[in-house]
Amino acid sequence: MFYFVSYFLCTFLVLNLHKSMADGQDNGQSVCLLNDPPSQCGAYCLTKVQPMIDLIPEFQKKVDGIEEQSTEVHESLKAMITKKDFETRLKDLQTHLDVQFLKIQALLNKTLHKDLSKKNPKIIPPKFVQIGSRFFYIETYSIKTWTEAAATCREMGGYLAAIQNESELNAIKAQLNPNSYYWLGIHDREKSGIFQSLASGLPAKFLKWHQGYPKNYEQKLNCVWISNGEMHDFFCNYKTYFICQADNKI
Structure with a gap:
């Protein structure tokens, strides 16, 4: 470059x-030689x-x-x-x-x-155990009214229990204290004499009454509990033990 x-x-x-x-030459100017x-x-x-x-x-x-x-x-x-x-x-x-x-x-x-x-169609809430073909929780320490018991079952992830047949009733009875009462999720609060499941809203699938029940005294005995494998209708504001179920099918 x-x-x-x-x-x-x-x-x-x-x-x-x-x-x-x-x-310079053309213009007639002097040129340096x-x-x-x-x-x-x-x-x-x-x-x-x-x-x-x-x-x-x-x-x-x-x-x-x-x-x-x-x-x-x-x-x-x-x-x-x-x-x-x-x-x-x-x-x-x-x-x-x-x-x-x-x-x-x-x-x-x-x-x-x-x-x-x-294997397991539903996740079972804590404290619930299998009795028969379903899962239940049985309260044996704290006593509550029927309404309080229903609310407690919901807080635990379940529902106040109903029973589907004789076999299930016998399996549950084996887990209960004799001569104690346990609220079930069965009632006739909407229409007297028509008992239904609180969990499913359907008519109660299985009922096994103690002799002389249901009494439905002045249409005030609207909630059902169980004792010694038999059912009674009683005042809903009475406090006692209760049973919860994990599903809402029954």
Whole structure:
């Protein structure tokens, strides 16, 4: 690059001198005739060209700077394109992984739900134990009114219990203290003489009355309890033990 610039400047100066001499002759002006053209011209050229030669390093430096900047810009553009392509590919991959994760999660949930449904159709609340084919909690320490007992069963995650058949009644009876009373979730508070389950809202599925019951004294005996395997209707505000069931099917 340095030699190219020097050659260009010398050529420019010689042509300029030639033109000046020609112009001087054409215009009738005096022309300086040289006794020793090579030496005198060389000195003259050097005098005129030296300032320009002095500028060559600075000019070269600027040219080198431009080339360096051009290289940097090229590399930056290349890096930007590469980075953009990488980010696009990464985003596409992330989207694909998210979709696959959702599919796997849905499949696992579906499989787990089926498995739990087969083994245990409902999560059993704490303290409930299996008696027969269902789960119950029998309160033998705290006594409550029928309404309070129903509320306590709900707080525990269950319902005041109803009984579905003779077999279940006998299984529960075996867990109870003799001669004690336990509230059941059976009542006729909505319509006298029509006993229904509090848990399901359906007519009571199984009733086994003690002799002489239900009495339904002045339509005030609206709640049912059990003692020694037999049922009685009694005042709902009386406090006694109670039995809860985990489900609301019966």
